[in-house]
Amino acid sequence: MSTTTPETKSTDTTSLTQRSDASKFQLPQLLQARDGKMTRELLLSPGEHGLGMTPEPMAADTTTTATCGYCSTGCGLRLHVRDGEAVGLTPETNYPVNLGMACPKGWEALRILESDDRATSPMKRNPDGGFHAVSWDDALKEFTEKFKHTMDQHGAGSVAFLSTGQIPSEEMAFLGALAKFGMGFIHGDGNTRQCMATAVTAYKESFGFDAPPYTYDDYEQSDVMVFVGANPCIAHPIQWERVLRNPNNPEIIVIDPRRTETAMAASQHMQLTPKSDLALLYAITDQVIQRGYVDESYVAASTSGFDQLAEHVSRFSLDTVAASSGVSAEQIISVADSIGRGRAVSLWWTMGVNQSYEGTRVAQAIINLALITGNMGRPGTGANSITGQCNAMGSRLWSNTTNLIGHHDFASPEDRSKVAETLSIPVENIPADKGWAYDRIMEGIRRGEIKALWVIATNPAHSWINQGDARELLDQLDFLVVQDMYHSTETARHADLILPASGWGEKDGTFINSERRYGLLKKVRKAPGEALSDFNIFKAVAHYWGVGEMFAQWSDPEAVFSLMQSLSRDKWCDITGIDGYEQIDRCGGIQWPWSESAAADDVDPPQQRRLFEDGKFPYPDGRARLIVDEITPPPESPCDNYPTWLLTGRGTVSQWHTQTRTSKSPVLRKLYPIQPYIELHPTDAGDLDVVNGDQVRIQSRRGEAVANAMVVPTVSPGQSFMPMHYEATNQLTLSHFDPHSGQPSYKDCAVKITKIDSV
Known part of the structure; x- marks a missing residue:
């Protein structure tokens, strides 16, 4: 969706022109050695630094739209180009x-590219x-x-890669295919394991496919909204703005140990004891059943396992769960x-659920509630996981980590053959195991297994x-390579080799947001x-590895997008009907799926689409579990x-992850x-003789940290809260994991807090 001033209308698709020119600059030209030495000019892609073949420049005072590179909301930003x-x-x-809305991070997306600690050349440790x-x-x-x-x-098996949810899908696909099919790596995973693995596992087991069913229009269509371990007012502010646009005056229910900003706006806040959420959701489910709210026709036609569900949740009596959860x-x-x-109930969750040692089952308890009440596939409904990183969805589909590229199965001979044929890669190069x-x-x-x-x-x-512990492990490696925008990250300080990478706004590709929408990232700097x-x-x-010919057709991001389309054929995430980057740009993003058959009438896809409107799910019998x-x-x-x-x-709202940006x-x-x-809490602060601004020492069994006390009634007595963005926080957290998803449980550990007396 590009817009231009009238006098520059002919340059509306300039970013596509740049991409087209770049595709002519093929790999042998880009990487051929000269006297055994690679020259800077040959290594750089067209226009990457104004060297090599220079693409046609954008005209003065052009505007073009690109997807924001922070959170998974996937906002469109109008970039003013001169x-x-x-x-x-x-x-x-x-x-x-x-x-037309943007949070502070989006407004500052260009500013962070100008930092003095950008990595600008490869660096080797002395x-x-x-x-x-x-x-x-x-x-x-x-x-x-x-x-x-x-x-x-x-x-x-002695080498591995750790990837991300913050690079374009095409780069994720390239990395995973290169490492596992070309270089012979067995092990590789993404940092999306830290934020979305629980939701992925829950959806796969419940639906038969990792398929968030909703579209953002559902925020404006519900009359009841339940947020479990989610604080979109802060974490996803533009999505919260969509809630505020809801004309139905919806009832908002928040299930969270803290009285968060979202909870303050709620009709009902269930301020539960930490990690009592699964029992509480089972008790709610039992009451839904006992009080006659089950959509029996939907359950009979579209689900399996109801009798087992009803028997299981009947064990969670009101009095017992009220006593353990602190909720009446x-x-x-x-x-x-x-x-x-x-009438239309939507249930939403994010990291408060995902980052838990039993998060997969909590997410499935939420899914169960939506299914048994028939709140699926209709406007304003759904069991809806709000994604974290800007392209966590791209990582889920394309990174070759949680599954074989394109949501195929490493263990399936048929899937391995399809991937090999589509990518023109020998089938024996594709492992039968996804690795660690x-x-x-x-x-x-x-253990000394990864070197x-x-x-x-x-x-x-x-x-x-x-x-x-993580830092000690990084120092135990024989060789650590960090590829990043910045040379100053905590991880780069442990590296043996730093490779300088460009960031958002400095390259092309696609992101996929929480509602399954492919949006364009554009190179404008x-x-x-x-x-x-x-x-x-x-x-x-x-x-350099010697597999350049294997990836000869991976010439530029849009060429890789075409490969991704072929790989998606006949999957639930089918995007064979998308007419390239130009259509994504024109339509303001396109949600998957959009198959060739859906696009047969040569029409653009509707901007808001839901999954499971027909009550059919990806399992062979069409039923959700x-x-x-x-x-x-x-x-x-x-x-x-x-x-x-x-x-x-x-x-x-103004902080993001480890604050590297x-x-x-x-x-x-x-x-x-x-x-x-x-x-x-004020009671705990009083017991410690602490007032606002006092320094306190926080100790856990892993380490200790120092922080300023903030005395607030939003946490309950006996509880405390630290933002994840500060380096000190994860010096305290406990290494325990959901057994189904492998996701770390960041949200709970035991600490001792003491006042630091001023000198």
């Missing part, structure tokens, strides 16, 4: 996601621990020699009545659970120094030595506390 480079941005008023710049030729030789030597000495029996009944009587998940890779380092690691656009030295797009780094690695399980106790509850629950989560913006830094803080 002389071929974006000089400013505003929210896109016609984009169907954000409708013997004394410092770094020095090296050429791309030297860096790629070092990369190839070290990884090949490790695999020769210790086997293919009357409120459990009230919420069951609201869900049962609602993130937590097992980290454990593999501990070399390639980290792309993620920051595990900050973000991985039990941070001190040059990357600094010698930084390359991740796509071109992967292309260079393929050449109702799944229940036993309750398991928290692995670490408060005790005499560590008497306080520590909860973690999103801090402010938001900390670069002077504007955003003014909108959140720079120093770590911890929220304490």
Whole structure:
């Protein structure tokens, strides 16, 4: 969806023209060696730094729309381009996601590209621990020699990669295919394991496919909305703005241990004891059944397992669950009545559910409620996982980590043959096992099984659970390569080799947002120094590894998008009907699925589409599964030595993840506390003789941190809260994981808090 001023209308598709020119610059030209040495000019892609073949520049005062690169909402940003480079941005008023709105992070998306700590050249560690710049030729030789030597000495299982949810789908596809089909890696995972693995597993088991069913229009169609472990007011503010546009004056129910900003706006807040959510949801489900709110015809036609579900939840009596959860029996009944009587009920969850040791079953308890009340496939309904990272959905479909590329199965000979034929890759190159998940890779380092690691656009030295242990493991590696926009990340400080990558606005591709919408990322600036797009780094690695010909057809992102379309054929995520990047641009994004048969009438897809409108699900029998399980106790509850629950989560609208980007913006830094803080209930603060602003020491069994006290009534007595963005937070968290998804449980551990007396 591009817009231009009248005098520059002919350049409306300039970004597509750039892409077309780039596709003529083929791999042999890009990477041919000259006197055994790669020159900078040959390595750089057309226009990447104004070297090589230069594409036709954008005309002055052009505007073009691209998808924001922060959260999974996928807002459209109108980029104002002058002389071929974006000089400013505003929210896109016609984009169907954000409708002219943007959060502070989106407004500052260009500013962060100008940071002084951008990685601008490859860097190699010195013997004394410092770094020095090296050429791309030297860096790629070092990369190839070290990884090949490790695999020769210790086997293919001795190396791994850790990817991300923050690069375009085409780059994810390239990385996964290159590492696993070309380089022979067995193990690789994405940092989406930290945020979305639970939702993926829950959907796969319940529906038969990882298929979030909703569209953002549902925010405006519901008359009852249930948010479980979700605070969209802060974490996804533009999605919350869609809630505020709802003309039905919806009843809003929030299930959360904290009185969050979203809970403050709710009709009902179930302020439960931490990690009692599964029992509470089972009690609500039992009341829905007992009080006659089951849509029996829908259950009979579209689900299986109802009798087992009903028997299981009948064991969760009101009095027992009220006592364990801290929520009254009357409120459990009230919420069951609201869900049962609602015309269009939508249930939403995010990290408060996903980042839990039993999160998969909690998510499925939410799905069960939607299914048994028939709240699926209609406007304003659904069991709806709100995604975290800008392209976590792309990682789920295309990264070759949670499943074989394109949502195929590594274990299926038919799927492996289809992928091999589509990609013109020998079928024997495709492993029959997806390899280890993130937590097992980290454990593999501990055991000496993983010797070399390639980290792309993620920051595990900050973000991985039990941070001190994670850093020790990174230092145990024989060889660590970090590929990132910035040389200053906590993980880059542990690297042996840093590869400088371009960021949002400096490359092309697609993101997929929470509602399954493919949106375009566009190159509107040059990357600094010698930084390359991740796509071109992967292309260079393929050449140096000796598998360049295998990936000859992976010439540019849009060519890879065409391969992705072929791979998606006949899957639930089928996108064979999309007419390339131009149609995605024109339509303001396109939700999957959009197959050739759907597009047979040569029409653009509707902007808002839901899944399961016909009550049919991806399982062979067309029925969704109702799944229940036993309750398991928290692995670490408060005790005499560590008497306080520590909860973690999103801090402010202006912070993002480990702050590698938001900390670069002077504007955003003014909108959140720079120093770590911890929220304490006034009763607990009084017992500690603590007032607002006092420094406190927080100790867990893993480590300790110092933070400023924030005395608030939004946490309950005996509980505390620290935002995940601060480096200190994961020095405290406990390494425990959901057994079904492998996702870390960040949201609960036991700590001791003491006041630090001023000198």
